[in-house]
Amino acid sequence: MLRPPIELTRAAGVPELPPPRMCRGGCAYEPKWDGWRCAAVVTSGSVMLQSRSFKPLAAYFPDLVVHLSALPGGTVLDGEVIRFDPTAGRTSFAALQRRVTAGRALPREARARPASFVAFDLLHDANADLRDLPLVQRRARLEAVLAGAPTALQICPQTTDYDEALLWLEAYAPLGCEGLVVKDLAGRYRRTGWWKYKIRTTDEAIIGGLVGTLASPSAVLLGRLDYQHRLRYVGHTGPLTVPQQQEIAELATLVESQGYHPWPQPLPAAWLGRFDRADPVPYVPVAPLLVAEIVVDQAYESGRWRHQARHLRVRTDMHPSEVTPWSPDEP
The missing domain is CATH 2.40.50.140 (Nucleic acid-binding proteins)
Incomplete structure (x- = not known):
């Protein structure tokens, strides 16, 4: 069973979107959301949220803890905590920051502005550490784990089509997407190995x-x-x-x-x-x-x-x- 601190994969910035041939097993393209990157660790009796810098976040997101606690014990997800503001029609980073400063008003803040967890990798399931499996297999298991999950727990969209990825840059930007993250479908989960292409x-x-x-x-x-x-x-x-x-x-x-x-x-x-x-x-x-x-x-x-x-x-x-x-x- 994986437990914090968990080293999350870092993405290196690139000036151009890598084509599929740049990845040994073919490239997968995913939207890069404007939120808080974190790992979600589910045990039989608790849920831990750990930031990329190893800080605990679960206390600020009791709404997500409720949803994540329904997943099988042993599940460890890598993903992004976001808040989608329906009024603005995009993600709101300020809403996430308000969780930290809400104090006693935190329960009210969570009810008024519920957060979502967008999962893009599965590091551990109920049975085993999956980090040595290729991404394509981890992705399949992620989809199985989150099948039927509430809408607050989402799977990050992914495509292997380069032309579709270019369309996503334009389509997702108004929703709060900063760019694309590019991953090797044959890649194992390591500290480095992903690329990020930001819209600038x-x-x-x-x-x-x-x-x-x-x-x-x-x-x-x-x-x-x-x-x-x-x-x-x-x-x-x-x-x-x-x-x-x-x-x-x-x-x-x-x-x-x-x-x-x-x-x-x-x-x-x-x-x-x-x-x-x-x-x-x-x-x-x-x-x-x-x-x-x-x-x-x-x-x-x-x-x-x-x-x-x-x-x-x-x-x-x-x-x-x-x-x-x-x-x-x-x-």
Whole structure:
């Protein structure tokens, strides 16, 4: 019987969707959902949910524990906890985060916004460890284990058709799909061996601050103007290259903010998505006069990109008023 901590397979990012010939046994393509990756471990008397970083999650999802407890003892699933918001017509990552901060209101939160578990692998059934079996066999057993399960326990869609996978990129994106995960049908369950292809687009945002120093910025804080012309925080970039640091430093020196700035100083760690690091982040305020061209994924919610953007260049040819206005919904 497998018990936490369980090492979950990691997917390596790729710039292009791998064709079927890239997998020894043929490629399987699955939607990459915007939720919390975790293992579900079912014993005869309990259910454990373990995050990818080995943190226990079951206490936050009593609704899922009830459904999972009906599965045979010994079952260990790998999957994604998601919350589908029927009003928005897509998954809501914010709803998952509210589970952690709900406190005594957790039972009410679970009833009002029930979660789902989307399973994409079976690591152990009632009888044996399955991790040395090829994926195609584990998938067949997964479908047998979850046959007749309640709708809160779902099997992740999977296709071996490359053209259909390309269609899924467009069809599933509005529902909260970030891209596709690619797996070898002959592959055994190991720490590595999957690929992930994320949907990414170029966009623009206003440079509102710099992490580091004015002379040597390490990252850019991004904003957009709302319809009242207030600068709203929308995200941050990853580490800058040396040429990018030099370009931004030269331009930002001209627009360093000397007066009022609408963002708190230092920046709350939660604004950067650092829920495991509580320390706020000091930054250099910049007047909202420079526009950055960035690469972003589909994880945009409540007016912010949740994942790091990749800085491409400063758009000196663009005025901040030309940037898409801030919106709490998809840009």
